[in-house]
Amino acid sequence: MRLEFEDVSYSYEGGEAKKKKRSGAKKAQWGNAPDAPWALRHVSFTVEPGEFLGIAGHTGSGKSTLIQHMNGLIHPTEGRVLADGESLASKEVARRVRGRVGLVFQYPETQLFAATVFDDVAFGPRNMGVPEAQIEQRVREALERVGLCFEQLKGRSPFSLSGGQQRRVAFAGVLAMNPEMLVLDEPAAGLDPKAREDFLNMISGFHAQGTTVVMVSHSMDDLAARCSRVLVLSEGEVFALGTPAEVFADGERLRSVGLGLPAPVAFAGQLRQAGFPLEAGFFTEEQLADAIARALGRAVAAREGADRR
Amino acid sequence: MNQLLLGQYWPGESPVHALDPRVKFLLSLALMAVVFCAGNPWALAVAALFLAVFYLIARIPPLQALRSVGPLLVLVLFTALLNVLFVQGGQVYFQWGILCISQKGLQSAGFIAVRLMLLLMAMSLLTLTTTTLDITAAFERLLRPLRRIGVPAHELGMILGIALRFLPQFAQELSNVRKAQLSRGAHLTVNPFRGGLRSLSALMVPLFSSAFRHAEILSQAMDARCYHGGEGITRLHPLRCTYRDGMACAGVALMLACVLLATIYM
Numbered sequence: 001m002r003l004e005f006e007d008v009s010y011s012y013e014g015g016e017a018k019k020k021k022r023s024g025a026k027k028a029q030w031g032n033a034p035d036a037p038w039a040l041r042h043v044s045f046t047v048e049p050g051e052f053l054g055i056a057g058h059t060g061s062g063k064s065t066l067i068q069h070m071n072g073l074i075h076p077t078e079g080r081v082l083a084d085g086e087s088l089a090s091k092e093v094a095r096r097v098r099g100r101v102g103l104v105f106q107y108p109e110t111q112l113f114a115a116t117v118f119d120d121v122a123f124g125p126r127n128m129g130v131p132e133a134q135i136e137q138r139v140r141e142a143l144e145r146v147g148l149c150f151e152q153l154k155g156r157s158p159f160s161l162s163g164g165q166q167r168r169v170a171f172a173g174v175l176a177m178n179p180e181m182l183v184l185d186e187p188a189a190g191l192d193p194k195a196r197e198d199f200l201n202m203i204s205g206f207h208a209q210g211t212t213v214v215m216v217s218h219s220m221d222d223l224a225a226r227c228s229r230v231l232v233l234s235e236g237e238v239f240a241l242g243t244p245a246e247v248f249a250d251g252e253r254l255r256s257v258g259l260g261l262p263a264p265v266a267f268a269g270q271l272r273q274a275g276f277p278l279e280a281g282f283f284t285e286e287q288l289a290d291a292i293a294r295a296l297g298r299a300v301a302a303r304e305g306a307d308r309r
Numbered sequence: 310m311n312q313l314l315l316g317q318y319w320p321g322e323s324p325v326h327a328l329d330p331r332v333k334f335l336l337s338l339a340l341m342a343v344v345f346c347a348g349n350p351w352a353l354a355v356a357a358l359f360l361a362v363f364y365l366i367a368r369i370p371p372l373q374a375l376r377s378v379g380p381l382l383v384l385v386l387f388t389a390l391l392n393v394l395f396v397q398g399g400q401v402y403f404q405w406g407i408l409c410i411s412q413k414g415l416q417s418a419g420f421i422a423v424r425l426m427l428l429l430m431a432m433s434l435l436t437l438t439t440t441t442l443d444i445t446a447a448f449e450r451l452l453r454p455l456r457r458i459g460v461p462a463h464e465l466g467m468i469l470g471i472a473l474r475f476l477p478q479f480a481q482e483l484s485n486v487r488k489a490q491l492s493r494g495a496h497l498t499v500n501p502f503r504g505g506l507r508s509l510s511a512l513m514v515p516l517f518s519s520a521f522r523h524a525e526i527l528s529q530a531m532d533a534r535c536y537h538g539g540e541g542i543t544r545l546h547p548l549r550c551t552y553r554d555g556m557a558c559a560g561v562a563l564m565l566a567c568v569l570l571a572t573i574y575m
Binding site: 068071073095098099102103105108110111112113114123124127128159173174177 | 482485486488489490491492493494495496510511512513514515518519
């Protein structure tokens with residue numbers, strides 16, 4: 001499914017914001033002004049089918065507001081959001097899209113409510129009107145996709161599980177609706193490094209199987225390593241949009257909106273400053289290691305050449 | 310969502326803000342009593358005049374004062390409407406079936422509406438000029454005499470304070486849970502009761518479990534800072550009555566006198 005944002009603006013004050021002058025808002029010393037009338041302003045971009053889009057931005061830059069537009073939870077004050085050409089402003093369209101776009105909020109484990117894991121995961125498909133005969137199949141598949149054992153967990157209370165397992169169950173609750181697009185708000189927040197890596201690998205796995213993924217993250221490393229495109233928001237406006245190579249090329253500009261660089265890019269920058277000849281255009285640890293190895297190889301080859309002469 | 314029913318605290322440095330919260334608490338009750346004493350439109354006008362002066366002294370912008378009672382205006386309108394329809398007498402302006410709008414109905418509706426508005430404004434003058442922390446402290450201090458008969462004054466004050474503190478928090482969390490369950494196709498917008506207990510529990514269970522989680526964390530945090538109940542606790546800013554409080558009492562007494570005079574002689 002293609003999700004198109006057409007010049008979207010959103011204000012928590014509704015139409016009131018239109019009356020206010022833009023200059024009326026005070027400029028915040030850092031981050032985003034809390035009384036700025038617009039949470040999103042003139043946002044235009046398209047989520048292409050099958051891509052892995054990362055969304056980055058300072059706290060309060062409008063990331064969460066943006067993703068809530070993606071399944072019609074909130075509607076633009078100005079502009080339109082189109083799913084395959086149909087506007088989400090229509091209730092009918094929004095209802096249909098909710099089954100196709102799976103939105104996972106931050107700390108989704110706080111939304112568990114049912115008496116058993118089975119019932120909680122089945123909540124989404126049941127609401128969508130999936131026949132009861134297929135529900136068990138759906139729940140089994142969803143739990144297995146997040147790496148949990150259906151037989152072991154189906155009858156247990158979700159509140160008796162560990163934090164990491166709870167998050168997986170909550171995640172399965174969204175997957176059980178078989179969405180073709182997953183929208184994730186900080187999916188790895190608050191997990192320990194091992195669980196975090198596992199979780200992100202799992203998400204990359206979904207993407208590899210053909211699901212469109214939109215992921216909000218504070219971690220530039222995660223975005224650089226996994227996304228095919230990155231969208232950077234600042235004060236509700238699109239600050240940068242492109243491949244990780246394009247977006248992370250200009251470190252100073254990113255720093256000016258309160259974001260850092262992925263660790264490998266930052267490290268490469270320091271090496272270059274120290275006079276180490278390193279090519280540009282990479283952003284993962286493996287690529288950095290390869291680039292350093294190549295640079296060292298070239299240096300060795302050059303020295304050998306000089307020795308021979 | 311995170312607005313309380315009455316006026317939210319409006320920071321300021323006016324003489325009303327500086328009043329002792331205990332005195333302010335009692336005076337706001339007295340103000341309401343005075344509004345109830347006003348028996349005719351003239352007396353009500355006098356009360357309104359005094360209340361307007363109090364708001365002026367508190368330096369609260371008129372728009373903010375009106376906005377603070379906004380959510381309760383529905384109540385005022387509803388009461389007024391009932392009066393229009395059920396109080397009969399005097400000249401009849403409009404009749405349609407059993408609906409009958411008469412002179413007396415309109416008069417009593419107007420009177421009741423203004424009186425209710427004044428009551429609400431009197432209450433919100435307290436919440437507009439006093440932080441919840443101060444209101445809690447005043448509440449606790451005023452209950453203290455009742456401790457002799459076994460009323461746990463300090464605990465009640467603490468409960469009130471914590472409840473006020475967490476109200477906006479839970480409103481926010483409820484909105485988050487609602488959005489999450491809507492994303493899973495829950496039919497909450499139409500009618501929460503039609504979807505049966507399942508839809509309702511999808512909201513309430515997460516909210517309650519979060520309340521328990523907050524309670525646990527809060528109690529640990531209080532323990533970590535050696536909270537041990539009300540015994541021997543001192544305040545950083547002790548409550549102290551000053552000449553201002555005397556003047557405020559005099560002001561309200563003057564208002565009472567004027568309102569009573571207007572009620573009797575007009």
